[in-house]
Amino acid sequence: ADAFGRRKSMIIITTMIILFALFAFKPLLGSGNALLVFAFLLLGVSLMGLTFGPMGALLPELFPTxxxxxxxxxxxxVSSILGASVAPYIAAWLQGNYGLAAVGTYLAAMAALTLI
Known part of the structure; x- marks a missing residue:
């Protein structure tokens, strides 16, 4: 985050999450192949982890001293509690009614909100 700047790092990482959500759900997670599912989990958790570095420095800058x-x-x-409490229910409903790709679209939409 220090090399590129906090905002730029978050924009890059969030864009990577959007691409991951749109293009990795069905081919990796939906493949049924244990190695591809592991790759999906590894990539997803890594992308999530990358957000924590710049977020810790960026969030305090958004508020007055x-x-x-x-x-x-x-x-x-508050956002973590609200997001973590409803996201699994939304994802399960989307998967059950529209398929796995809809869950990826939901993740991409939520990540896109981060860019706003």
């Missing part, structure tokens, strides 16, 4: 860490911690924790 007086409320910097309160704002950063509150926004991060």
């Amino acid at each position: 007086e409320v910097r860490y309160t704002g950063a911690s509150f926004s991060y924790n």
Whole structure:
């Protein structure tokens, strides 16, 4: 994050997550091949992990100095709780009604919100 800048790093990583979500779900996770499913999980978790470096520095910058860490911690924790609590239900419903590709589209849409 320090080499490219925090915002630029988040934009690049988020774009990679969008591409992963749109193009890796069906061929890797839906393949039924254990090695391809493992590759899917490894890539997905790696991309998720890459977001934490720049996010830790970027979030506090979004708030005034007086409320910097309160704002950063509150926004991060509330969004994490809300996102983590409903995302599995949405993903299960999408997969059951529209197939695995719909879950990837959902992930891509949520990642695109990060870019806004």
